[in-house]
Amino acid sequence: MITQEKIVDFIRSRPGLKIPPLEKEAGIPPQTLSKALLANATNIPKKHLSAIETVLRQYGYTDTFNNGVKSAKVLSIVNHKGGVGKTTTVINLAKALSLYGLRVLMIDMDSQGNLSQCYNIHEPNTQIIDSLLSDAEIPVLPIADNLFLAPSDIRMAARESDLMNSIGSERRLTIKLNAIKDQYDYVLIDCPPSLGICTTCSLVASSDCIVPIQAEASAYHGVANLLNHISDIRTFANPSLNIKGFVFTMIDKRLNLHADMMEHIKNSFQGINVFDTIISQSKAVKESQVAKEDLYTSHPSSTPWNQYKALATELLKLQ
Template sequence: MNVGKALSVLGNKVLLVDMDSQGNLSQCFGVHEPADQVIDSLLGSSPLPMLEVGERLFLTPSDIRMAYKESELANAIGADRRLTVKLEEARSQFDYILIDCPPSLGICTTCSLVASNHCVVPIQPEASAYHGVESLFNRIAEVRTYINPSLTVKGIVFTMVHKNQSVHKSMMTHIRDTYRNFHIYDAVVEVSTVIKQSQVAKEDLYSYAPKSPSWQQYHQLATEIMTL
């Protein structure tokens, strides 16, 4: 949400695609139980719905209905390329298309990787999150090998960081060393009450707290994404 907003504030036309059946991205924009959503388009002939949620900012929403139909999608012909096909017409309309993936490696994440040119990988500097990322990198490698050779890891971003915790500091150092062949963004998104408050208010940080350090962190990340 906030990366997309920052990119739009920087003058880009942005589409946000919610591929997570929890629908958190959609809910943050106040979109609940959308009549037209991603899964309906992927399983049918209709184009992806695109709701205008801000200046130069559009949303393709989802909700729990995606979870109910995920197995149907997985068994459909050409399942992993369906999002790619649906996005083809939209690519020329937008400067950036950001796909919000679920925290799993199921068909929705695979669809997203197949449809993408680049991945931005968020990592919380905790042992459990670090170990989970290895599986993601393996999946990215498989998609590159068998389906989408143009897919690259654009960068790794540290998120939900407690900068004053020695555990987080040491883990970030370890991750930088382990993944030194990947770009790691200078922008670091710290744990912040204002982020949680903005989510409750269903507002992006630019609208809710434009002078907050949290907004500046997302703005810096978006700037890095554009320039690197």
């Protein structure tokens, strides 16, 4: 059962949470939470505790929070078609979650190393593949407040066959993550544009996956193969793997083609959740990529940044 102490501790651990909207969502009088957060707080009426708990659970509160027990949500951002916005989604979703006060680890499982390059990390001394093929821990680099990266580069491509031929290859990332994931709230894995060993490792290690998808025929046709791969992983390796949903990216709402294709995809895969948040096509995204910055840093007032913030909020409410 939730207590006032747990409420206060949780809100203080999430500086990105704004008190007035929380009070409004919970349907409680204004300043109820504000007063509770003061050093000499008055008690929150018991009749409000359950309403507050319901809202806080939408933002990651669990029964184990106050017991010091934490295990990260591990999400693979996956689609075996390239150029659909996987890396952009990892970068900006991670940033948005970090601004909620959540500790986020990004893992670059793509040998192209685009995620790492976005943070100006080239040819790192150690990278994720080194850990997967040895006794070494996952190498973690601090990026910003609450934001961390396990890097990769092109050398990973030459060693994928070594990983594939290793004993327990598909579970190696799971084992490595189990050793450190209590240090984070979220782990976001940038998967390569293939269904090879690195994507399989990522999905086996994940509690959930998100599928960025364009509203184009070429993107649609590959989804069935991806869903079959996920089904196989559920059957043979990770039965708890959950598809959090499709998120449409690079959308031009002025195009009837995009609207029609989004509707077609929703109708074709009715068992799959589709995020309400849609990421628009925008030059701000391309400019942020050139600048090697997230949208919060390069274009904080842009439409796509506001959309990624909304996606983070939507994700938290699904947990």
